Amino acid sequence: MSNTKIRVTLWNEFRHERTHEHIKKIYPDGMHKTIADALQKQGCITRLAALDDPEHGLTEEVLANTDVLTWWGHCAHGEVSDEIVERVHRHVVERGMGLIVLHSGHHSKIFRKLMGTTGNLRWREAGEKERLWVITPGHPIAEGIGDFFELEQTEMYGEFFDIPTPDDVVFISWFEGGEVFRSGCCWQRGKGKVFYFRPGHETYPIYHNANVQKVIGNAARWARYAGNATPNTCIWAKDPLEKLETGV
Amino acid sequence: MSNTKIRVTLWNEFRHERTHEHIKKIYPDGMHKTIADALQKQGCITRLAALDDPEHGLTEEVLANTDVLTWWGHCAHGEVSDEIVERVHRHVVERGMGLIVLHSGHHSKIFRKLMGTTGNLRWREAGEKERLWVITPGHPIAEGIGDFFELEQTEMYGEFFDIPTPDDVVFISWFEGGEVFRSGCCWQRGKGKVFYFRPGHETYPIYHNANVQKVIGNAARWARYAGNATPNTCIWAKDPLEKLETGV
Amino acid sequence: MSNTKIRVTLWNEFRHERTHEHIKKIYPDGMHKTIADALQKQGCITRLAALDDPEHGLTEEVLANTDVLTWWGHCAHGEVSDEIVERVHRHVVERGMGLIVLHSGHHSKIFRKLMGTTGNLRWREAGEKERLWVITPGHPIAEGIGDFFELEQTEMYGEFFDIPTPDDVVFISWFEGGEVFRSGCCWQRGKGKVFYFRPGHETYPIYHNANVQKVIGNAARWARYAGNATPNTCIWAKDPLEKLETGV
Amino acid sequence: MSNTKIRVTLWNEFRHERTHEHIKKIYPDGMHKTIADALQKQGCITRLAALDDPEHGLTEEVLANTDVLTWWGHCAHGEVSDEIVERVHRHVVERGMGLIVLHSGHHSKIFRKLMGTTGNLRWREAGEKERLWVITPGHPIAEGIGDFFELEQTEMYGEFFDIPTPDDVVFISWFEGGEVFRSGCCWQRGKGKVFYFRPGHETYPIYHNANVQKVIGNAARWARYAGNATPNTCIWAKDPLEKLETGV
Numbered sequence: 005m006s007n008t009k010i011r012v013t014l015w016n017e018f019r020h021e022r023t024h025e026h027i028k029k030i031y032p033d034g035m036h037k038t039i040a041d042a043l044q045k046q047g048c049i050t051r052l053a054a055l056d057d058p059e060h061g062l063t064e065e066v067l068a069n070t071d072v073l074t075w076w077g078h079c080a081h082g083e084v085s086d087e088i089v090e091r092v093h094r095h096v097v098e099r100g101m102g103l104i105v106l107h108s109g110h111h112s113k114i115f116r117k118l119m120g121t122t123g124n125l126r127w128r129e130a131g132e133k134e135r136l137w138v139i140t141p142g143h144p145i146a147e148g149i150g151d152f153f154e155l156e157q158t159e160m161y162g163e164f165f166d167i168p169t170p171d172d173v174v175f176i177s178w179f180e181g182g183e184v185f186r187s188g189c190c191w192q193r194g195k196g197k198v199f200y201f202r203p204g205h206e207t208y209p210i211y212h213n214a215n216v217q218k219v220i221g222n223a224a225r226w227a228r229y230a231g232n233a234t235p236n237t238c239i240w241a242k243d244p245l246e247k248l249e250t251g252v
Numbered sequence: 253m254s255n256t257k258i259r260v261t262l263w264n265e266f267r268h269e270r271t272h273e274h275i276k277k278i279y280p281d282g283m284h285k286t287i288a289d290a291l292q293k294q295g296c297i298t299r300l301a302a303l304d305d306p307e308h309g310l311t312e313e314v315l316a317n318t319d320v321l322t323w324w325g326h327c328a329h330g331e332v333s334d335e336i337v338e339r340v341h342r343h344v345v346e347r348g349m350g351l352i353v354l355h356s357g358h359h360s361k362i363f364r365k366l367m368g369t370t371g372n373l374r375w376r377e378a379g380e381k382e383r384l385w386v387i388t389p390g391h392p393i394a395e396g397i398g399d400f401f402e403l404e405q406t407e408m409y410g411e412f413f414d415i416p417t418p419d420d421v422v423f424i425s426w427f428e429g430g431e432v433f434r435s436g437c438c439w440q441r442g443k444g445k446v447f448y449f450r451p452g453h454e455t456y457p458i459y460h461n462a463n464v465q466k467v468i469g470n471a472a473r474w475a476r477y478a479g480n481a482t483p484n485t486c487i488w489a490k491d492p493l494e495k496l497e498t499g500v
Numbered sequence: 501m502s503n504t505k506i507r508v509t510l511w512n513e514f515r516h517e518r519t520h521e522h523i524k525k526i527y528p529d530g531m532h533k534t535i536a537d538a539l540q541k542q543g544c545i546t547r548l549a550a551l552d553d554p555e556h557g558l559t560e561e562v563l564a565n566t567d568v569l570t571w572w573g574h575c576a577h578g579e580v581s582d583e584i585v586e587r588v589h590r591h592v593v594e595r596g597m598g599l600i601v602l603h604s605g606h607h608s609k610i611f612r613k614l615m616g617t618t619g620n621l622r623w624r625e626a627g628e629k630e631r632l633w634v635i636t637p638g639h640p641i642a643e644g645i646g647d648f649f650e651l652e653q654t655e656m657y658g659e660f661f662d663i664p665t666p667d668d669v670v671f672i673s674w675f676e677g678g679e680v681f682r683s684g685c686c687w688q689r690g691k692g693k694v695f696y697f698r699p700g701h702e703t704y705p706i707y708h709n710a711n712v713q714k715v716i717g718n719a720a721r722w723a724r725y726a727g728n729a730t731p732n733t734c735i736w737a738k739d740p741l742e743k744l745e746t747g748v
Numbered sequence: 749m750s751n752t753k754i755r756v757t758l759w760n761e762f763r764h765e766r767t768h769e770h771i772k773k774i775y776p777d778g779m780h781k782t783i784a785d786a787l788q789k790q791g792c793i794t795r796l797a798a799l800d801d802p803e804h805g806l807t808e809e810v811l812a813n814t815d816v817l818t819w820w821g822h823c824a825h826g827e828v829s830d831e832i833v834e835r836v837h838r839h840v841v842e843r844g845m846g847l848i849v850l851h852s853g854h855h856s857k858i859f860r861k862l863m864g865t866t867g868n869l870r871w872r873e874a875g876e877k878e879r880l881w882v883i884t885p886g887h888p889i890a891e892g893i894g895d896f897f898e899l900e901q902t903e904m905y906g907e908f909f910d911i912p913t914p915d916d917v918v919f920i921s922w923f924e925g926g927e928v929f930r931s932g933c934c935w936q937r938g939k940g941k942v943f944y945f946r947p948g949h950e951t952y953p954i955y956h957n958a959n960v961q962k963v964i965g966n967a968a969r970w971a972r973y974a975g976n977a978t979p980n981t982c983i984w985a986k987d988p989l990e991k992l993e994t995g996v
Binding site: 100135138140141142143144146147148149150151171172180192194195196197229230231232233234236245246 | 844879882884885886887888890891892893894895915916924936938939940941973974975976977978980989990
Binding site for chain 2: 097098117118119120121122124125126127128130131132133156157160162164166168169171180181182183191192193194234236237238239240241242244245246248249250
């Protein structure tokens with residue numbers, strides 16, 4: 005495991021924060037800036053990128069220098085170019101870039117492409133209470149979190165959540181209104197790791213919460229690539245490793 | 253579990269069998285016809301569909317009357333229309349249609365869309381021997397298969413196979429030339445079940461093999477939808493099931 | 501898949517129902533009898549067995565004629581003989597007998613032996629409301645169940661539930677008092693399938709609930725062995741299947 | 749993630765190396781010493797323990813100061829005391845001590861207790877060639893390993909290997925004699941991580957192999973506890989977190 009600093013790029017749709025006064029007050033420089041500040045304190049090198057940047061801020065060069073990418077989108081999923089989605093996908097599955105998808109990113113093009121499912125879920129915006137229970141206490145993403153943590157006011161996401169069976173489920177949420185949700189889910193895709201983390205509605209100060217910040221930092225450390233260096237391509241293994249008796 | 257007969261649609265690119273004399277001799281009416289005959293003997297209702305049929309033979313009406321779809325493609329993946337791929341995908345994840353992807357279908361649009369990965373692998377065509385070991389002997393797809401079965405001459409597919417961690421791995425193959433491969437893999441996607449089954453190169457009489465036919469029949473029974481009837485959509489759960497104290 | 505009837509043996513500690521008047525009223529012949537009646541209506545052949553029967557009612561002959569065993573225990577886990585636990589374990593992992601562990605069976609010797617973990621959990625007996633959400637709608641154990649079902653009054657079980665990561669989670673419970681729980685969990689153990697189903701406290705009429713009965717019937721059909729017939733033993737494969745070049 | 753050094757205790761049956769001249773030549777101070785030397789070079793703090801030490805060298809104090817325990821046993825599994833097995837089990841599931849089980853440890857009491865299965869497999873001792881393929885190239889245990897690595901002469905272990913479905917499979921082995929095997933498998937058990945690694949027969953210099961040493965070091969880093977600090981016990985949550993409407 006490398007001891008060099010993790011390079012995290014924080015991608016944000018960055019529209020709500022510029023158009024809604026209430027949200028601007030919570031996140032004057034955008035949700036991605038708030039998360040970036042928290043990750044810097046945890047020792048990460050951070051970079052911001054947004055939908056309205058050229059190439060959405062995700063040039064080949066930026067991605068090639070990104071260990072872990074976080075993704076927040078909501079109202080403008082359709083404006084993300086398919087070409088950039090292909091590029092991000094390639095960096096995840098072929099190179100092993102980690103991806104942390106936040107909250108309403110469940111419907112983003114990149115998440116649906118990596119999952120193969122719709123990402124559909126049940127939802128309600130009523131400012132209710134959420135309690136996230138740790139169900140895999142030995143998981144590195146749960147490091148430093150107790151049995152559970154609470155968010156006083158959140159948008160509700162409920163099951164059935166249309167995702168493939170996760171490799172690990174770290175958190176399950178309880179909602180005051182009667183629903184449950186798999187709120188922290190891990191998957192391997194090619195050489196890359198993907199973490200979906202539910203909290204994050206733009207109208208509440210979720211990304212200022214210390215537990216939320218800790219989980220995102222843990223996830224960045226978990227998602228960093230640490231496998232083998234062989235390219236993930238189709239390989240014509242013309243010459244067998246062993247002598248064939250029956251072959252032609 | 254319903255006792256009515258399973259309706260299986262067998263989709264085939266159906267090009268090799270019409271253009272190559274050697275292959276035509278093995279599969280005069282196409283590989284899909286050989287598989288269909290075997291499934292009929294196992295009590296299934298079958299229907300054939302091919303790339304060059306109108307709408308590739310996969311109209312809304314055909315799919316709506318299909319419990320399980322099998323997919324064989326190789327040289328013409330790119331000719332499959334994106335619209336039909338979307339349609340098949342929808343029937344799998346939203347309605348629970350089972351999907352059995354065969355051999356070179358690992359690179360088909362529908363498989364890559366459902367997996368979220370490249371489907372890349374290692375390969376060699378040298379007519380070598382393959383031995384498929386059962387690693388989950390209690391799995392319904394292994395019903396009636398012994399510890400292993402052999403194929404005297406096959407194309408080789410080797411790891412790393414770029415797929416998401418399967419929910420179940422039923423078979424692992426040993427190849428004479430020195431490779432191994434996860435040859436029978438199960439995934440849930442939305443309401444639907446997906447099974448990938450490796451055997452099947454067009455230049456060998458693989459689909460005439462009794463064990464191969466038995467596995468495909470087992471897989472059809474396993475993949476048939478047997479869950480709940482609720483649509484898989486996003487649901488606005490406006491009214492909470494419980495009274496909110498903290499909500500707005 | 502066999503069409504012969506499933507032979508289910510219902511094992512019950514059967515103490516509470518004989519010693520507590522309130523419980524006797526709900527289950528005059530024991531909880532196992534109530535479940536057996538429900539399974540018979542679903543086409544199963546049933547047999548009752550109890551802790552105080554000779555050999556706990558689980559002789560070699562009984563087990564050899566059992567496709568699926570259900571297990572309910574609570575206050576007398578320690579009175580179950582280790583020899584019978586070994587016997588049940590052997591029938592599950594070596595022969596493929598299905599096992600359905602109910603409610604407080606999470607601390608039974610057989611469940612802990614099959615899981616390798618403590619089965620510890622959080623609990624409270626306050627007669628609160630439970631809502632079981634289906635999170636795998638295509639799973640055969642969820643057949644005929646809607647998005648969720650409710651139990652008006654239950655004992656609470658909450659996370660962290662110390663079990664190995666399940667192969668499938670079918671239900672997650674929401675509790676009025678603020679907890680969540682993985683209430684329907686599937687595992688493969690050797691040739692056998694194991695299902696843990698949470699509902700069932702003895703002081704409430706849980707096993708009279710139509711949804712609970714449906715789920716147990718679904719689980720019995722799912723857990724029935726349908727794999728290959730090879731014994732699960734260590735095998736000395738003295739003679740290699742292939743000629744060795746480098747061997748000694 | 750802590751940057752302090754990992755404390756690894758290497759447990760060895762340590763009988764073969766003292767009684768067989770051929771084996772003594774390969775491992776003059778025991779296989780555990782060879783592995784310990786390799787781990788020290790990778791920055792671990794190591795300690796040796798053996799069956800014939802008092803309490804098998806695994807006192808409460810030793811375990812309480814162990815982050816990761818490795819286990820090698822073969823001919824004397826039955827001589828390991830049940831009390832020590834319980835103790836090791838408790839440190840894994842309740843405290844989160846990592847456990848790396850090597851080769852013939854598949855039949856050790858502690859492995860079978862943690863798995864819930866028999867650990868049975870197919871085997872042959874003929875000095876044949878083994879090739880371990882990486883099937884999860886993004887896994888930290890595969891760090892620095894290429895597409896595969898080879899062992900020129902090994903004992904063969906083949907499927908069916910009676911283990912629960914692993915959370916991750918890192919390596920699948922190809923054997924010259926015709927078998928395959930899941931040679932690197934990961935499981936979570938309670939708060940602890942378990943890794944089974946196949947290579948290691950005592951009559952070959954397997955633990956001198958650089959790739960084998962690298963994998964064991966990677967596994968030690970992966971298995972170190974990094975979750976939350978809450979004890980893994982049953983918790984009587986007498987007072988609900990939320991006010992009950994329907995409770996009693």
